[in-house]
Amino acid sequence: MFGGSIRVARIRGISIELHPSWLIILALVTFTLANGVFPDQYENWSTATYWVVGTIASVLLFATVLIHELAHALVAQRRGIAVPSITLFIFGGVSSLEEQPRSAGEEFMIAAAGPLTSLVIAALTLGLWFAFEDVNQQARAVLGYLATVNLLLAVFNILPGFPLDGGRVLRSIAWNRTKSFRRATRIAGGVGELFGYGLMAIGVFLLLGGLALNGLWLMFIGWFLLGAARAETSRLKLDTILAGLRARNVMREDFPQVRPGTSLQEVADDFMVGHGERAVVVALGGSVSGIITVNDIRHVAREAWPQTPAQQAMTPREKIITVDVETPALDILHLLAEKGLNQVPVLEDGRMVGLVTRRELLERVQLAESLAPDELPEPPSEEQRHHPQP
Numbered sequence: 001m002f003g004g005s006i007r008v009a010r011i012r013g014i015s016i017e018l019h020p021s022w023l024i025i026l027a028l029v030t031f032t033l034a035n036g037v038f039p040d041q042y043e044n045w046s047t048a049t050y051w052v053v054g055t056i057a058s059v060l061l062f063a064t065v066l067i068h069e070l071a072h073a074l075v076a077q078r079r080g081i082a083v084p085s086i087t088l089f090i091f092g093g094v095s096s097l098e099e100q101p102r103s104a105g106e107e108f109m110i111a112a113a114g115p116l117t118s119l120v121i122a123a124l125t126l127g128l129w130f131a132f133e134d135v136n137q138q139a140r141a142v143l144g145y146l147a148t149v150n151l152l153l154a155v156f157n158i159l160p161g162f163p164l165d166g167g168r169v170l171r172s173i174a175w176n177r178t179k180s181f182r183r184a185t186r187i188a189g190g191v192g193e194l195f196g197y198g199l200m201a202i203g204v205f206l207l208l209g210g211l212a213l214n215g216l217w218l219m220f221i222g223w224f225l226l227g228a229a230r231a232e233t234s235r236l237k238l239d240t241i242l243a244g245l246r247a248r249n250v251m252r253e254d255f256p257q258v259r260p261g262t263s264l265q266e267v268a269d270d271f272m273v274g275h276g277e278r279a280v281v282v283a284l285g286g287s288v289s290g291i292i293t294v295n296d297i298r299h300v301a302r303e304a305w306p307q308t309p310a311q312q313a314m315t316p317r318e319k320i321i322t323v324d325v326e327t328p329a330l331d332i333l334h335l336l337a338e339k340g341l342n343q344v345p346v347l348e349d350g351r352m353v354g355l356v357t358r359r360e361l362l363e364r365v366q367l368a369e370s371l372a373p374d375e376l377p378e379p380p381s382e383e384q385r386h387h388p389q390p
Helices: 020-041 047-078 104-131 137-157 165-178 181-208 212-242 264-275 294-298 302-307 329-339 358-371 382-386
Strands: 006-011 014-018 085-089 092-096 279-284 287-293 343-348 351-357
Touching: 014 020, 014 047, 020 047, 020 085, 020 137, 047 085, 047 092, 047 104, 047 137, 104 137, 104 165, 165 181, 181 212, 212 329, 212 358, 264 279, 264 294, 264 302, 279 351, 287 294, 287 343, 329 343, 329 358, 351 358
Parallel strands: 014 085
Antiparallel strands: 006 014, 085 092, 279 287, 343 351
16 A cells, blocks of 8 residues: 555564655654744744754654554554554555454454543653643643643544544444344445545635645545545455465466577467467477566567567576465465566476466455445455465
């Protein structure tokens, strides 16, 4: 979801990452605090003090956002759900869970952990704010800011805007009432979309009322939440459709092959243009030498295609990313997206036995959706999670 993020730490096996957009919001928050919030509240500070305190407050703000996300992650881990990473980005943070919660109660506990943690942080910093009265004005300013923002963060996150925490809590309640993950997700997703449209409408009203910056910002948040609600519903469909499937279930065993001396012209005409293949295996006598893809051929001048053998333009086997036959299909799809690949060879005991392509994976998802266009599959059972489906 967040390509280009940078890992900065690792906590309990969770990769803590910063998206480049985080730097933008960090700079904006610091600027706002140093040039508006703190000067309005404290008139006797120097310019340097405003900037130092503003920087400290903005960094601590994102530290509390990280604690908020860690609360989600730690509860998920205690429930046996792996959390590969937490990413801080322009709208705060997001915990990446390896799988969906298995029950309504499990989702409720994971979702509620974040807002509750923010409320605890708000209470603690407010208590310290009172304790620092007449002690240190700068520290008190930071504590007051953190108390206010964490209270707002808790309130904002409990709003029913799926996939915000409140939207997930709503889904857990609907899941418990309807006993159907499908219906609960449709309910939460629909409410989330309405919430996004509502924020955008309020933003337009503020914009027309002369509050341009507030209106534009609210419209942007509404647009983001609207897209996030739709994307989350689509992702859930993808996760549940591919859950339990392994590479051996989705690979093609009749992958196209050519000899190392086959010309690029023949590969392009017969296999790629003629049969729509984006990758062809280069092999001789059952021994795979490499793979030649559309991008490999593009790197060779067209006039040289008739004289250039496949082995000269191919990606050699030792440089090819491969997967094992037992690799989960969902992991393969994520790998293809992360590496920008269209296909990946499947190995069994070091021998190539198949080829998984992005196109065929997505076609399988589209087929499943066409069979039940208005339904989301139920979360896979424990048996489905650990054993491949035929």
